[in-house]
Amino acid sequence: MPKLFTLTRRLSACASLVREGASLIDIGTDHGYLPIWLFKSGKISKAIAADIGEGPLLSAKTNAKKYEADLECILSDGFKNINGNSFDTAVIAGMGGELISKILSEAPFEIDESKTFILQPMTAAKELREYLYKEGYSILTESTLKDMGKIYSVMKVQKLNKNEACDETYFYMGKIEPFTNESEAYALKVINSLNNKIKGYEHKGDAEGINKTYELINKIKEKYLK
Ligand SMILES: C[S@@+](CC[C@H](N)C(=O)[O-])C[C@H]1O[C@@H](n2cnc3c(N)ncnc32)[C@H](O)[C@@H]1O
Incomplete structure (x- = not known):
């Protein structure tokens, strides 16, 4: 088996928010690197990779075989073909904030506080935070990262249905801690x-x-x- 790859800074920031022992699904997995890496590093107990495209899913399957990772691969538009009981943590990364909101809103199962979502929008982070706020999701933690010269945010959220007080800057900056370089x-x-x-x-x-x-x-x- 080849030596395990290193994750990009962006995917590494997503991986760092996943709790030990999680049952993880990666929606829009593409190459499958994130679930394969988490599984091989022993951080998660179960890994599912889902993608809307057959090509990306084949790439995830090929990589899972190459790195000998036990990865379940499912062809699915967002959560549409996913059993809500099959995971406790979902990562949706590398897409626009509007698409991430759409994927959450079209989930065919009820979303409650038993599920954690790690969201990493490439664009429209403000629109995503507005959607999350409106739908009762709380941002538990949020950090920023620089990757390939660009700056992104990654957030861990749960639907707690608490009406958290927030000011105008919240939708722009979320729960990002101030005063770091990033x-x-x-x-x-x-x-x-x-x-x-x-x-x-x-x-x-x-x-x-x-x-x-x-x-x-x-x-x-x-x-x-x-
Ligand atoms: C830019 S890649 C991101 C890959 C990886 N998540 C990352 O962050 O590096 C976006 C992937 O999302 C998939 N995708 C787009 N819309 C989707 C949807 N509605 N449901 C599932 N996958 C989707 C695409 O096929 C593509 O493989």
Whole structure:
């Protein structure tokens, strides 16, 4: 058997949020690296890889064979072909925030606090946090990571149906801890996108939009930049 590969920083950040002994499903697994790595490292008790595409699933199967990992591979659009009792932890990584929300909303089983989700949006993290908040999910922990020159967030969430108090910055910054180099880089990325939003408001002559967005930028600066 070949030597086990190293995970990318992005997948490694997802792996670090998985609890020891979890029954894991990786939705949109592609190559299957995350569940194979977690299984081979002994961190999880069960590994399922699911993907909407036959090509990616074949790649996951081939890699599982190569690294001798006991990986169940299921062709599925999101959770549609997945038995809700077959896992306690699901990773949905490397997709846009809107697609992640859609996958959660279309799950054919009830989601409750017995399940943990590790979500890693490539784009639209704010829209994902808004969806999670509206649907009663709590972000338990969230961190930022730099991979291939880009900055991302990865969050661990559970549907606790608690109406947590949050301010306006929550949807932009989630539960990211302030004052680390990476969280500052994430805050700067958010501020940059808000500055672009201001340009749009300027173009439309929307003074209220401009003022509100500047206020938001100042709150993010106060909270997250040294
Ligand atoms: C960019 S890859 C991400 C692979 C891996 N999760 C990662 O983070 O590196 C996205 C994968 O999600 C799969 N995918 C897209 N939509 C999906 C859906 N609705 N259900 C399951 N898989 C999906 C694609 O086929 C592709 O293999």
